[in-house]
Amino acid sequence: MSGRVLKRLVVGRAMRSDKLEQTLLPKRVALPVFASDALSSVAYAPDEIFITLSVAGLSAYAFSWKVALAVAVVMLTVVASYRQNVHAYPSGGGDYEVATTNIGSPAGLTVASALMVDYVLTVAVSISSGVQNAASAIDFINGKEVEVAVVLVILLAAMNLRGVRESGTAFAIPTYCFMASIIGMTVWGLTRWGFGDLPQVASAKFDVPSNPGFSHGLATAAGAFLILRTFSSGCAALTGVEAISNGVPAFRKPKSRNAATTLLMMGTIAVTMLIGIIVLANKTGLRYVDPDSDMSRLVLNGVHGHQTAPGVAMFGGFEYDQETVVGQLSHAVFSNFPPAFYFTIAATGVILVLAANTAFNGFPVLASILARDGFLPRQLRTRGDRLAYSNGIMILAAGAIVLIVAFDAQVTRLIQLYIVGVFVSFTTSQIGMILHWNRHLRREEDRRVRGRMMRSRAINGLGAAMSGTVLIVVLVTKFTKGAWIAIAAMAVLFILMRAIKKHYELVREELAVHEGDSDVATLPSRVHALVLVSRIHKPVLRALAYARATRPSILEAITVDVEPEETRALQQEWDAKDIPVPLKALDSPYREITRPVIDYVKSIRRDSPREVVVVYIPEYVVGHWYEQILHNQSALRLKARLLFTPGVMVASVPWQLQSSVGAENRYDGPRAGSVRRGIRRS
């Protein structure tokens, strides 16, 4: 199967620019596409809340619903703020655009760096958590978490290379299934509780003693710090809010209103699910510790467990395999209806993997905007096949794979790096919005409009204060636990993007045509053509013919004298064939090809600086990369080197070998030939 056909199969057929409009999303599809990240975090945010509280012992679990409530308040505040953004900036630059326009380029770049890091983390965390969930159901995955996670990332990337439209349809069903199952579980569980029929979860029989530092409860500085850290982890539920504001252009018209409505729906649903799970956990006596390192903190009848694998502990002869919070709850709630348990677990596993898709939607768009502004290489700007931003998708996948491998696909370790970026972005963006309203208020006269603006400014001000506070909390409580890695990555990205921008600007300045630059366009006085000859064969004869056709002022054939005998033989054949171009042999005491040619070219330029030298290089064109290894190596090296010599043009004269026929598609750009040839055009 040729590479082209393979690509068509994976990526689907190419789309014309004028089909761009058709990939716009209705609300019912946009919600699952852009909100699956925020919604899915209820599958791991409660776990992290209980893991963190476990350090202070079981009594600390009483704080879990207070923490959840705090997270819900932050969530709703941020959602309200972003509804203002969406209305003010319908073009979808999102936080980056808001920060750049209102505060300035460094602020915008800070936001961009933060968001890019967090997109990568979203993929890594969601996929790792999905695999962790799946591992409790599918034995085969145990011990192969990293490999499975990497394969999933690759599959997701492939799906996204096919384009956002199919993603929408493919992701809608599982997202709705997940919402239905979590909310259904909450309703069913609370109903059973109301009838006094709700069973305890499997972990209810364990005790979790407090660490020595917390023997006096949480009413200490350490206790307060722990609760703040719990709150930080719970704030993972807020990632993804910005995805909608970045993605406004993908909505159907009226874009802003549809996006704002979707945002509110998302916020409400996420908060409902989070609080539902926390309440259920309290009612069913759930205990949850870090499966990767803390299993021995569980105590059964006064005996500490002995951790034997991630999530597994032995208590004498009894083995306990800790399921995720959602797993334990649905086990208990649906104890009288097992199919619903399996449905919930399956939906959770799938939604987590699909949540990563939010990042696959957001990251390439952001990268493309940054590339447009010159902060990233130009290749990222180009829309690839299927109207998706292929390069960005591949970079995102690569980054996530690196994180998954580096952190062994362990959710609790990855989550320490998470959220910093989102809250940097939230805070900067909300400050930008305040400046935005200030500016507009200076010009606006209409009282009613001014009133609306001031209300919006107040909401954004509250959002800025709230998210700024959360950012400080997150930084303080998580810095040494891993957040410093995320911050370092942001700093590197920031510096890198500044450098790229500066490079492009310098080059643009260097290349700009100014008034006095008439010499650039001056015609060279004469053309001195050189044809490179190794032996006499068809490619050389063609190169000679083409070179002669351009009628240069001077035309010479040159050969490099590496093996004197071969050179003599060549000269004799040249004379015998009566070729009407003089053949010149260049000395090469060091058996090189490149340097003698360069030196000769330089000497020509030295003697007549106003001449242009054209070096004709006969090249074989072969059909396969492995044939390429067998040919043209000296030619390639020479070409690379000649480009550094001023006043020289390098003309490749290709000779297509039979094996090259039909092989050109392998070298095609992002769009292969089949559509043009009408094979698949409908």
Added chain:
Amino acid sequence: MSGRVLKRLVVGRAMRSDKLEQTLLPKRVALPVFASDALSSVAYAPDEIFITLSVAGLSAYAFSWKVALAVAVVMLTVVASYRQNVHAYPSGGGDYEVATTNIGSPAGLTVASALMVDYVLTVAVSISSGVQNAASAIDFINGKEVEVAVVLVILLAAMNLRGVRESGTAFAIPTYCFMASIIGMTVWGLTRWGFGDLPQVASAKFDVPSNPGFSHGLATAAGAFLILRTFSSGCAALTGVEAISNGVPAFRKPKSRNAATTLLMMGTIAVTMLIGIIVLANKTGLRYVDPDSDMSRLVLNGVHGHQTAPGVAMFGGFEYDQETVVGQLSHAVFSNFPPAFYFTIAATGVILVLAANTAFNGFPVLASILARDGFLPRQLRTRGDRLAYSNGIMILAAGAIVLIVAFDAQVTRLIQLYIVGVFVSFTTSQIGMILHWNRHLRREEDRRVRGRMMRSRAINGLGAAMSGTVLIVVLVTKFTKGAWIAIAAMAVLFILMRAIKKHYELVREELAVHEGDSDVATLPSRVHALVLVSRIHKPVLRALAYARATRPSILEAITVDVEPEETRALQQEWDAKDIPVPLKALDSPYREITRPVIDYVKSIRRDSPREVVVVYIPEYVVGHWYEQILHNQSALRLKARLLFTPGVMVASVPWQLQSSVGAENRYDGPRAGSVRRGIRRS
């Protein structure tokens, strides 16, 4: 530090072709350079003999000196045979040349495949054994054997990239030290034994019970097979004999006589050392089992050891760390003079690492000869810097590293793959020599000369019979133990080299100029020049000027209309600047650059097939690879694709950005500029 300076430091300064003569070696340097492989094998061949015999229990050790004697007989026969080769073929094609000339190309290719595989194994086995020896002296290496071995291979490769001359000097001293220490140890040990003063080695206190299958001694089929397998492993001492015959051209004149003398010296010394070690081992009560898997076969006071690490076993509270055979012997022999023990161990460790150097001398020469004959890519033919064959050296190092990593640097596992290749080569070569003498005898009249020839033929016949027998023994006894891997590798190499040769022949045929091929040299009727424009800057203006200077029949500037707005702006600026070349915009409904250009070029060719199309591509030249990522990506893709289109030339018009100044040396071929600029030329 620039790449060029770094290269000079590692590789030393370049040499002119006419200095080739000066790198020829006197016998006293050639012996250590070419014979270190064969000599060093006495550091592991006895170990393998005892390891293999251990299976049949301690009583089987009585066969060790008989096996050693058999190996010595084979060694001397093969040396005698190769003295005939060296005289008959002083040009140094070695076994490959002998087989090709006298039997035919497939036989030569078989020999070449076999030798190449064995060169790689020589490096892997010698380095692994050297590291194993060093590990018993230097604690740090324990557990890091693979890493240390890989680093050593890389260092050796770097040394060889500096050229054979320095190698000779650098390798002579340790080789002579090794010879002195082993022979000195033998003499000193036998003297002490004569005075009844020779102590037992540390391992003498152990018993080694026989495996169940050998409870009736070695007088069974299994016993005979075991002895043959022991003999096979002992024949590792013979690798490297062919190195001298391949390397005849590196000897001082009279080349053949010097090489033959060196061969005899080498054979005598190797045999002496091998037998000396076996005798000493018997006198000192040595026991030796496979350190990687068999430590538990040792029995102390009726108790089996418990293997805890490679070479380490516990006997209750007592830990036994097994040293190599040479280590144990020199410990015992020099018990009254410890400095000599350390000297011997150091010399052994160093010689083993340096033995790999034999392969680094032989492999690139062979690869270069094969490349000359078209069996390997042409790049391998080129002498790189310092008159060494850089490409071959790097391939050899890469192959050895793969083996070391794959086999965990375990000598006993690697040795199972070894020797097959050498004996394939020995046997084929000796058969070739018989045919050689037959041919010469048909033409030779002089009785005295005929007598000499018949004597040589008899020696080669004996050599062929002997090495053929050994080859069968090796194949039978080692096939399933790992020799099949070596044979499979040889087969793959054989097929690959045949395919490469065939490819080159097909291409040569396809490109050959025959009588009727006048159309190749026909001048195109007209030149149609296209200049690719993205926006108006200096590189584009220069490309336009150069294109105009060649005075084409038709000259057009073309741009691809990806973003209609940008295209309109470009067109306006074009008109405003009054550029005297028409600008044409090509439609691109799929936002591509490449295809619209290709289609346009094809349409020109379709309308007037006798025109040649020249596409001028303005390119930025930058100084660093990371800048390259930021530029020219579309241009590179377009160039690659245009080469597949018949009747097209691609002319790169470079614009050197400031960052490119001075960077051209990074793109240089194997010889950088400093020598030419007189910095280091003396």
